[in-house]
Amino acid sequence: MAKLILKKTPMREQPPEERIHNFNEVPYGYSEEEAVAEANRCLQCKDPPCIAGCPVEIDIPGFINQIALKNFQGAIDKLKETNFLPAICGRVCPQEDQCEKYCVLGKKAESVAIGRLERFAADWEADKGKVKIPPQANPTGKKVAVVGAGPAGLTAAGELIKRGHQVTVFEALHKEGGVLVYGIPEFRLPKAIVAREVDFLRQMGVEFVASFVVGKTQTVDELLEEFDTLFLGTGAGLPWFMQIPGENLNGIYSANEYLTRVNLMKAYLFPQYDTPIVRGKRVATSGGGNVAMDSARTALRLGAEKSMIIYRRSRRELPARIEEIEHAEEEGVKFEFLTLPVAYHADKRGWVKEMECIRMRLGEPDSSGRRRPLPIEGSNFKIPVDVVVVAIGQSPNPLVPSTTPGLETGKHGNITTDVATGRTSKKAVFAGGDIATGAATVILAMGAGKIAAKAINEYLKTGKW
Amino acid sequence: MNRILKKRVLTSEIKLFEVETPLIAKRALPGQFVVLRLNEEGERIPMTIVEARPEEGVILIIFQEVGKSTKQMGTMKEGDVIADVIGPLGVPSEIEKFGRVVCIGGGVGVAPVYPITKALKEMGNYVISIIGARSKDLVLLEERMRAISDELYITTDDGSYGQKGFVSDELQRLIDQGKKIDRAIAIGPVIMMKVVSEVTRPYGIKTIVSLNPIMVDGTGMCGACRVEVGGETKFTCVDGPDFDGHLVNFDLLMNRLRIYEREEKIALEEYGQGKGRNL
Numbered sequence: 001m002a003k004l005i006l007k008k009t010p011m012r013e014q015p016p017e018e019r020i021h022n023f024n025e026v027p028y029g030y031s032e033e034e035a036v037a038e039a040n041r042c043l044q045c046k047d048p049p050c051i052a053g054c055p056v057e058i059d060i061p062g063f064i065n066q067i068a069l070k071n072f073q074g075a076i077d078k079l080k081e082t083n084f085l086p087a088i089c090g091r092v093c094p095q096e097d098q099c100e101k102y103c104v105l106g107k108k109a110e111s112v113a114i115g116r117l118e119r120f121a122a123d124w125e126a127d128k129g130k131v132k133i134p135p136q137a138n139p140t141g142k143k144v145a146v147v148g149a150g151p152a153g154l155t156a157a158g159e160l161i162k163r164g165h166q167v168t169v170f171e172a173l174h175k176e177g178g179v180l181v182y183g184i185p186e187f188r189l190p191k192a193i194v195a196r197e198v199d200f201l202r203q204m205g206v207e208f209v210a211s212f213v214v215g216k217t218q219t220v221d222e223l224l225e226e227f228d229t230l231f232l233g234t235g236a237g238l239p240w241f242m243q244i245p246g247e248n249l250n251g252i253y254s255a256n257e258y259l260t261r262v263n264l265m266k267a268y269l270f271p272q273y274d275t276p277i278v279r280g281k282r283v284a285t286s287g288g289g290n291v292a293m294d295s296a297r298t299a300l301r302l303g304a305e306k307s308m309i310i311y312r313r314s315r316r317e318l319p320a321r322i323e324e325i326e327h328a329e330e331e332g333v334k335f336e337f338l339t340l341p342v343a344y345h346a347d348k349r350g351w352v353k354e355m356e357c358i359r360m361r362l363g364e365p366d367s368s369g370r371r372r373p374l375p376i377e378g379s380n381f382k383i384p385v386d387v388v389v390v391a392i393g394q395s396p397n398p399l400v401p402s403t404t405p406g407l408e409t410g411k412h413g414n415i416t417t418d419v420a421t422g423r424t425s426k427k428a429v430f431a432g433g434d435i436a437t438g439a440a441t442v443i444l445a446m447g448a449g450k451i452a453a454k455a456i457n458e459y460l461k462t463g464k465w
Numbered sequence: 466m467n468r469i470l471k472k473r474v475l476t477s478e479i480k481l482f483e484v485e486t487p488l489i490a491k492r493a494l495p496g497q498f499v500v501l502r503l504n505e506e507g508e509r510i511p512m513t514i515v516e517a518r519p520e521e522g523v524i525l526i527i528f529q530e531v532g533k534s535t536k537q538m539g540t541m542k543e544g545d546v547i548a549d550v551i552g553p554l555g556v557p558s559e560i561e562k563f564g565r566v567v568c569i570g571g572g573v574g575v576a577p578v579y580p581i582t583k584a585l586k587e588m589g590n591y592v593i594s595i596i597g598a599r600s601k602d603l604v605l606l607e608e609r610m611r612a613i614s615d616e617l618y619i620t621t622d623d624g625s626y627g628q629k630g631f632v633s634d635e636l637q638r639l640i641d642q643g644k645k646i647d648r649a650i651a652i653g654p655v656i657m658m659k660v661v662s663e664v665t666r667p668y669g670i671k672t673i674v675s676l677n678p679i680m681v682d683g684t685g686m687c688g689a690c691r692v693e694v695g696g697e698t699k700f701t702c703v704d705g706p707d708f709d710g711h712l713v714n715f716d717l718l719m720n721r722l723r724i725y726e727r728e729e730k731i732a733l734e735e736y737g738q739g740k741g742r743n744l
């Protein structure tokens with residue numbers, strides 16, 4: 001090992017002043033030389049703590065070592081032993097809270113750029129044009145229905161087809177990917193990459209049925225007549241609003257609607273695509289998570305002169321990934337911290353014209369461990385706006401639970417599951433991802449899909465519930 | 466799947482499709498709708514299921530050509546395939562024996578009121594129907610409605626057929642005659658549903674309206690279709706589309722239907738100059 005290099009090998013990016021005028025991906029990814037250089041920073045620990053930080057337990061030093069040896073095929077093979085969606089994870093995982101958080105190098109220097117290396121290996125395989133199909137077990141004759149083609153469902157589907165089961169994935173929207181296609185913007189996760197990963201599963205034999213709303217087109221009980229078991233990965237599809245005056249005025253969107261119009265329906269290409277979107281000049285996004293960052297950065301690309309994030313706590317408490325916050329700042333998104341919207345005011349035509357806010361201060365820590373924001377009485381002020389995006393979170397989608405007798409739900413509408421297996425209260429039905437946990441991350445949903453797949457495999461083998 | 470098996474031109478602007486969708490046909494109940502997407506570039510459009518014939522695996526939809534997408538849809542032919550037909554969505558209408566019901570359809574709103582009227586009749590209600598249009602040649606489904614109604618009244622704005630006036634005038638006349646009415650169903654332009662709800666309010670006649678806001682996914686995911694009912698925000702796609710007309714904030718709905726006025730004009734102009742011209 002050469003001398004310790006303190007900093008991560010930087011990843012080249014589109015300059016901010018350029019990228020705010022297009023929807024192309026922001027980082028370009030590593031070249032082979034850059035990847036090898038970064039891979040050589042890995043200490044190849046004997047007892048690597050990074051793996052414990054990965055919800056799908058990738059052999060991290062293993063794949064990085066292959067990159068260091070310039071055996072890129074070996075690297076992608078290693079990744080795909082445990083992770084079906086490396087091109088996606090390399091882009092959207094919060095690595096700073098997972099693998100990279102535990103990297104031994106991180107104690108003295110910057111941790112190894114594990115996410116960037118994962119992305120490199122996946123992109124290398126795709127650029128080569130020929131994707132290797134991993135070996136599959138002999139057909140078992142068992143049929144599994146996966147409900148929802150998001151990160152949880154896609155992962156479960158991959159794991160189950162690999163074990164020889166017949167897998168059909170039902171998707172309510174017209175395109176597979178769930179939040180990866182309707183939520184995460186093109187500039188952060190190109191839709192061609194999602195399509196590529198879905199196609200990979202298709203090549204492995206997974207059948208996809210789009211525009212099929214389980215609970216409406218057919219119920220869970222009807223599917224159970226045809227399938228041996230079911231995995232529910234229907235996500236957190238129900239957007240929250242704040243229930244404050246004026247929230248239904250024209251120009252106020254839920255983040256789900258704003259992002260779905262732009263990403264899934266391609267409203268940024270209107271009128272070539274039919275779905276329109278209001279292109280505001282002054283856009284305020286309320287919330288501080290990745291979805292809020294995505295919305296505020298999307299607004300810039302739609303031509304906003306001022307794009308603001310309104311967040312009730314301070315910068316330290318922002319739940320978004322660091323990279324997203326930094327990218328938003330570089331692009332000129334303005335942050336109003338310790339600020340809470342309390343009402344919206346309309347112009348004469350019924351469009352939002354002002355967001356009324358109140359200033360906050362931080363009090364004692366709350367149940368989340370973060371300091372609780374408290375309103376400062378009498379600090380109300382108004383921000384002129386013409387588009388507002390409400391990005392304060394979403395709940396599990398109630399469509400399936402409300403149409404499935406015998407399926408227990410928790411107080412937030414989430415499906416109750418056994419965390420270790422994904423089992424629900426209903427025989428032969430498993431669930432995982434946001435529908436079980438409430439809104440979380442892509443990788444946690446994938447982890448849940450993987451755990452459930454293991455338990456489903458066991459159930460199909462033994463028949464024991 | 467999703468093939469147009471039959472196309473009928475009902476009026477100059479209103480067309481009927483029978484679409485092959487076996488699974489939706491099997492489950493659809495009166496009051497429910499589908500979301501359509503014509504092609505890869507298409508937007509998602511909600512449309513009421515006018516009739517479901519499970520044995521043939523078809524549903525019937527009726528639409529008025531008002532914007533770019535519906536005009537484009539109007540050029541589709543028998544044998545063509547609609548990219549996506551998603552459903553059946555929404556909560557089915559409440560169908561019970563109420564006694565004497567008045568079913569009111571205005572303009573293309575006669576199409577969605579028809580399946581509810583039929584179900585109410587089959588449930589043993591005494592059905593009075595009022596259907597209206599701008600003029601005689603735009604009156605929709607007259608024979609179908611007559612066949613399932615104990616009394617049928619027709620109004621036209623210009624008096625070219627039936628009573629001159631609005632459906633709400635006819636309803637007021639029936640009430641003034643002292644007809645006992647246990648429930649009213651009204652579907653049509655927002656302003657018509659609003660006026661009908663105002664006509665029935667003083668008499669305490671429960672009035673159900675079916676709302677038609679802008680939607681995207683139709684499964685409760687986006688909130689584009691939010692409406693105010695009794696002071697609370699509801700999502701039309703999963704909480705409706707039927708609501709109590711006396712509680713609906715119709716002015717808000719009308720306002721929200723105007724969000725994309727400018728874009729709708731642009732889309733239509735582009736379509737007129739471009740690929741639409743030769744169709």
